[in-house]
Amino acid sequence: MSLPVSKQKALYEWKLYFFIIPSLLLVAVFAYWPTLSAIYHSFFRWGGGDNKEFIGLANFSRALQDGVFWGAFLTIAILVVANLFKMIPSIAMAVLIHRLRSERWQYWYRVLVVLPMIVPSLVTLFIWKFFFNPNMGALNSFLDLTGLKSLLIAADKAFGWGGVFLDGIPTAWLGEPALVIPALIIWGFPWLGAVGVLIFLAGLQSIGTEVYEAADLDGVTPFQKFLHIEFPLIMTQVRLMVVLMMIGTLQGYGLQFLLLGEDGGPGGRGMVPGLWMFNRAFFAGEFGYACALGLFLFAFILVLTMINNKFIRVEK
Amino acid sequence: MSAGNPLRERVLNGIGLGLLVVCFVAALGRILWKQFAPSQAGEKEKVIRFAHWQLEGGVREGFDAVAAEYMRRHPGVKVMQIPVPERTFQNWLVTQLVGGTAPDLIEMGMGMTDEHRARYFRPVSDIVNSPNPWNKGTSLENTPLRETFIDGLESGFSPTLLEYYGLPVSAFSLRMFYNLDLLKEITGAEKLPATYRELVALARQTREYSERTGRDITPVSGSRTYAPIILRRLFGSQTEQLSSRIAYDFLATGPDSPNAALLSDGYLDGKWSLENPEIVAGLELMRDLSQYMQPGFLQLGRDDAAFYFVQGHALMMATGSWDATSITTQAGFRIGISHIPVPAPGDPMGPFSLGPISDSGAAAGLVMGLTRQSAHPEIALDFLRFLASQPMNQRFSDVSKWAPSVVGVIPSSQAKIFQPFLDGFLGGVRLDFSGADSKRVVSTAYNRLMGAAGSTPAFLEAIKPAYSAALLEDLNRQTLTSRMNAQRTDTTLGALAWMHGQNPADASVSARLDLLLQAAANTDHTAWQTARARARVQAAQSPK
Amino acid sequence: MSAQTQSVGKKSGREFPKHLAIWLILGLELLPFYMMLQISLKDNPTFIANTWLPSLPRDWVWGNFLHAGKLILPFVANSIVVSVSGTVGCLFLALLGAYFFARYRMPFSQILWGLFLLLMLLPGIANIVTLFALLKTMNLLNTLWALIILAISGGQVFCIYVLRNFIEEIPRDLFEAAEMDGASHFAQLLNVVIPMSGPIIGTLAILQFLGSWNDFLMPLIILRDPELFTIGVGLIYLDGEYVKQWGQIMAAFFLASVPLIIIFLFTMKLFVRGLSSGAVKG
Structure with a gap:
């Protein structure tokens, strides 16, 4: 802990305040000011310039009736559920690495898991966009190669998806409304998150040897071991990751923006709340309305963060 | 950890x-x-920047060539x-x-609205009636700037703000591209179809050839970007007469906003409906060609369709x-390019045709406008005129292979076919004429018309319930915009009226005053139409 | 949690299937990276003819890299300037700030700490709209300064938070000894704090650097002139081309990753450690 100081000492050390002033100024100007400004401007019709017109709560009531905005929350809900499942590979990876005997291998696998981070996230995203390309994309040529395409065509016919997959026609993953959300879910396969794996590994490290030994004596299968020993012990980490994932998903819109464009792709199926805010501000020039939308998101995320701090980080 | 020591x-x-x-x-x-290096060379350079999409x-190279020429003649100016x-x-x-x-x-x-134009752009109306100084020594030396463009600068004019907002650099047109090698293989000749009938016949022949030989050849490669444009053109060939019945000067001015308002009003008033034979005939044409x-x-994007063709x-x-x-x-074969025909008058395939449809409306394009934020507006304006002068438009066209926008520029052999065809009809109303909402209603139902199981009745059934609401919504939005424009012109109107009172003989003042008053009247008229239509719709919906 | 404390032989089962499973997942995960590398050496027709396998070395199209280099290296240079300046500036100021909080409990420092902690809670989602307006009034639009300053200010809260805990754990005698020698606070920071907290600074630096390197939304709305573009904007513009030579594009993607690859090769451990602690950030 920092040392408590007497008044005299504090007066003597007054120069110490210069240490905090730069950070304080930066935080005040670039973090507090924009937030307060967003609250203030959400009551205005504002085009981003000097002219603004006070309109009371009109922006908020418009947001409440904004079908696109609330539809975007539905999309987010789907993506959050999908992202829950997309955590499985990271957990599996962590458990696999943890169960290895060789520490050398453990270290090198850890490095390999981190390796994809050296590709800028934008590059990964554009490579995936290229995978989705109907003519040259790897995804279509993979489906053709493995014959999965004919399976999808049959399913299309059987379940009446309305001709999403057609014989001899390249599937437009990012061009067909019904495929937008599936494409957003497939994106990033096999969904290994470097941060997630490392955090789960840290959690697994706390498992004592004797637990495993006891389990071995009882002759439990590897999967039972996971269910009864490993998973309960990393529950804290899993909960942490779930909340972080939810916050991240709710806040993020770069992926949708770059893959699908500012309208959320065909039929607007990929529209997420953050993207709608960005769209209103920087495409439609409705900065005041965008501030109001931002505040709704702000409130949602704030609640999630509080839940996180209250229930999940306690054990840290 | 295991690898390496501290x-x-x-x-x-450290090395990293x-x-x-x-x-x-x-x-x-x-x-x-x-x-800092350039500033050592002497006085500070003046930089002019221009942006386009x-x-x-070829286009960037074309612009670079013109910019380099301008910089050569004006040391101290940098054009980027x-x-x-x-x-x-x-x-x-x-x-x-x-x-x-x-x-x-x-x-x-x-993405540019009237609001953007009015607030952020400087009208160039002042210079359009005098000759372009950069045309000195050419055949256009004494021609007013406006007349030096193939479209008479219609492309630079804003009919709602009544000002000229820029000068066009090129001309755009839609054409049919043919794979000549394949054409020869299928038909034994290289004759491009000249009429709609021949086009459809060729498409049918191609389909038969593909079925007979088992080769994977589609008659026409379409994309969600361009196919609807072509098909809407076919549709428009059937609705010209209908449009001019509802909006009396439609054939002269096309679907500009007063006409669009009249047509929306006409629909809401029951003067025409989706069952009109012209509409049905137009939709049938769209469906027929889309089947090829x-x-x-x-689902296919613009690049994907091009890739398919290439x-x-x-x-x-x-x-x-x-x-x-x-x-x-990109193509490994020879390319033929021709106009896209619509049914000839009297052809039973399209009984309501008046004749070929012109490329007008968007004849000249790539219009560059001058922003109010320009630090050197005189130089920027000078460069703009330079860009739009006959010699420089020639150079731009030569390098980019794009069609020129200036009269008298000789297009390259490739660009010749792209010269806008102006001797035709404007094309009648399209179903998505009124704005964003009708566009949404119509385009989301396209697969009901053109899909494998689609048909005209299915399509009409899909759009009918939402169509009047969409028209009304678009009409509302249009009114709101024109109201805002009218408010913006009110001050100007007042000032002009005062100037007119001071000096009634000044013709330029009175001409401008007339224009603005007419615009204000148009706005009021649209507003009135909307209000009327809305009242009627509400009356129809409310229970008796 | 270091590896030495784990006892050997605690786990059972055959090793081979585990390795196989790990490699399978890793292989799929690294597939984009592999595709990028192999396509970067092909031209369009070669790629259409052969999607999956790398072409023979004698057919490699090195010209792709030449072309891509011309295109992307100026953006890489700008990104390096922004990310390095942003990271260094951020850590320098954060060290000062953390020192202030950690060394003494000065009057008001509790309140100030509260102000910083509050920001850990408040999401910055709506800020992009008003930050834009703020940068406009500060005349910082279309400058690299804007990006550097945002990188510096954006990392303050998290870095101060982490560094404060770290500095507080440095034995107090070290500071006192330095003070006896007449060292100023700045000298103490330089001679006591920085040598003692090398790894955590490195870890934070990598996190900040990655964040700034990967950012594209702010640069996209801040930068206008192509000569100022950072990697993010540059790649978005590259993606907007109509005629796509995939080989060249992939080569450009690869070149955009090179600085990170170099950093990774030399600081692998910091990287791994940095990412594990990255989650605290939230």
Whole structure:
């Protein structure tokens, strides 16, 4: 802990305040000011310039009736559920690495898991966009190669998806409304998150040897071991990751923006709340309305963060 | 951890850090050099920047050639182009305009509202009636600037703000591209179809050839970007007479906003409906031709359809002149290009045709406008006129292979076919004429018309419930915009009226006053129509 | 949690299937990276003919890299300037700030700490709109300065938070000894704090650097001139081209990753450690 100081000492050390002033100024100007400004401007019709017109709560009531905005929350809900499942590979990876005997291998696998981070996230995203390309994309040529395409065509016919997959026609993953959300879910396969794996590994490290030994004596299968020993012990980490994932998903819109464009792709199926805010501000020039939308998101995320701090980080 | 010892890790980290520092110093040096080196050469350079979204092959080179020429003649001025991808252009535009960092000249059109035009752009109306100084020594030396463009500068005119907002640099047109090698293989000749009848016959022949030989050839490669444009054109050939019945000067002025308001009003008033034989005939034409495109073409993007064609999977593709350079360089076969025919008058395939449809409306394009944020407006304006002069338009056209916008410029052999065809009809109303909402209602139902199981009745059934509401919504929005425009012109109107009172003989003042008053009257008229239509719709909906 | 404390032989089962499973997942995960590398050496027709396998070395199209280099290296240079300056500036100021909080409990420092902690809670989602307007009034639009300053200010809260805990754990005698020698606070920071907290600074630096390197939304709305573009904007513009030579594009993607690859090769451990602690950030 920092040392408590007497008044005299504090007066003597007054120069110490210069240490905090730069950070304080930066935080005040670039973090507090924009937030307060967003609250203030959400009551205005504002085009981003000097002219603004006070309109009371009109922006908020418009947001409440904004079908696109609330539809975007539905999309987010789907993506959050999908992202829950997309955590499985990271957990599996962590458990696999943890169960290895060789520490050398453990270290090198850890490095390999981190390796994809050296590709800028934008590059990964554009490579995936290229995978989705109907003519040259790897995804279509993979489906053709493995014959999965004919399976999808049959399913299309059987379940009446309305001709999403057609014989001899390249599937437009990012061009067909019904495929937008599936494409957003497939994106990033096999969904290994470097941060997630490392955090789960840290959690697994706390498992004592004797637990495993006891389990071995009882002759439990590897999967039972996971269910009864490993998973309960990393529950804290899993909960942490779930909340972080939810916050991240709710806040993020770069992926949708770059893959699908500012309208959320065909039929607007990929529209997420953050993207709608960005769209209103920087495409439609409705900065005041965008501030109001931002505040709704702000409130949602704030609640999630509080839940996180209250229930999940306690054990840290 | 197992790998390495602390010392080794330290050394490695040190090397990494060292490399990073070296890169940093080099990069910083580069930036500083770029920033300060030119200023040592003497007085500070004046920089003119112009932005556009034409990233197609050849255009940037064309602009560079003109800019280099301008810089050669004006030492101390630097002209830079900012090519912005189409996908981010609107975002870019709004940020630059709002952020006050807009370049001197910007291509007009995409995502640009009347509000943007009025607030952020400087009208060029003052200069359009005098000759372009850069045309000195050419045949256009004494021609007023406005008359030096093939479209009489219609492309630079804003009918709602009644000002000229820019000068066009090129001309755009939609054409049919043919794979000549494939055409020869199928028909034994290289004759491009001249009439709609021949086009459909060729498409049918191609389909039969494909079935007979088992080769994967589609008659027409379509995309969700361009196929609807072509098909809507066919539709328009059937609705010209209908349109002129409802909006009396439709055939002269096309679907500009007063006409659109009249047509919406007419629909809401029951003067025409979706069952009109003209509408049905137009839809049938759309469906017929769409059946010769690859199934699912409504999912394909512009690049994908072009790729399909370039790979030799389609005999024809309809696309814009702007894609010509990219396509000819990528295709491994010879290309033929021709106009896209519509049914001839009296042809039972399209009984309501009046004749060929012209490329007007968007005849000249790539209109560059002058922003109010320009630091050197005189130089920017001068460069704009330079760009739009006959000799420079010739150079631009030669390098880019794009069709010229200036009278008397000789297009390259490739660009000749892209010269706008102006001797035809304007094309009648399309179902998505009124704005964003009708566009949404119509385009989301396209697969009901063109899909494998689609038909005209199915399509009409799909759009009918939402159609009047969409028209009304668009009409409302249009009224709101024109009201705001009218408010903006009120001050000007007052000032002009005062000036007119001071000096009634000044013809330019009275002419402008007349124009503005007429616009105000138009606005009022639209507002009145909307109010009337809305009242009627509400009366019809409320229970008795 | 270091590896030495784990006892050997605690786990059972055959090793081979585990390795196989790990490699399978890793292989799929690294597939984009592999595709990028192999396509970067092909031209369009070669790629269409052969999607999956790398072409023979004698057919490699090195010209792709030449072309891509011309295109992307100026953006890489700008990104390096922004990310390095942003990271260094951020850590320098954060060290000062953390020192202030950690060394003494000065009057008001509790309140100030509260102000910083509050920001850990408040999401910055709506800020992009008003930050844009703020940068406009500060005349910082279309400058690299804007990006550097945002990188510096954006990292303050997290870095101060982490560093404060770290500095507080440095034995107090070290500071006192330095003070006896007449060292100023700045000298103490330089001679006591920095040598003692090398790894955590390195870890934070990598996190900040990655964040700034990967950012594209702010640069996209801040930068106008192509000569100022950072990697993010540059790649978005590259993606907007109509005629796509995939080989060249992939080569450009690869070149955009090179600085990170170099950093990774030399600071692997910091990287791994940095990412594990990255989650605290939230």
